[in-house]
């Protein structure tokens with residue numbers, strides 16, 4: 001089993017207190033008023049980390065404080081900036097340059113796994129902030145579960161993914177051309193994460209996005225190898241190794 005993002009060791013309570021410390025009134029009081037509840041919510045999040053669909057929005061927090069939490073996130077105070085830097089620093093090597101949701105593009109934004117409009121109590125919480133690309137962030141939007149209550153997106157901090165390759169592809173040689181026939185998901189029987197991974201791929205349109213990526217990769221590699229007069233079959237063997245990697 002693989003965890004793609006290493007758990008961070010950010011002191012979230014310290015970050016929240018720091019943000020309050022440098023905040024002006026009336027925002028300062030609005031955040032102070034909900035500090036106790038927020039810290040309790042952080043614990044609830046951690047306790048439900050593998051089943052975040054069970055976390056419900058905190059109705060104890062006044063609307064004024066909820067608005068202030070979102071406003072504070074958007075104003076990007078320095079304590080939050082430091083927390084975001086630490087989140088990125090703690091990413092596993094594979095994710096230093098890639099969005100964890102798609103592994104295609106670079107991350108350029110932070111996604112709130114529990115959306116900040118529905119769960120403002122987690123707007124500043126490091127475990128809820130996932131570095132992501134703009135496309136994934138936009139497609140994910142404020143969705144969380146399907147109509148049956150299954151989560152729609154993998155949480156790369158807490159969800160353990162299958163250790164075996166579940167994303168597969170079929171290449172074929174047609175004349176002198178190498179053609180990508182199919183990219184698909186293939187799971188072991190009784191795979192517990194099957195539904196969430198399928199939902200994730202569907203909602204983020206990952207199969208067509210990966211097909212585009214593969215097409216570009218194939219064309220580039222073929223061009224390189226044809227310069228050295230490799231046969232199509234030899235190119236296919238190299239491609240197979242590269243794609244597996």
Ligand SMILES: [Zn+2]
Pocket residue numbers: 099100101102103104105132133134135136137
């Ligand atoms: Zn992405």
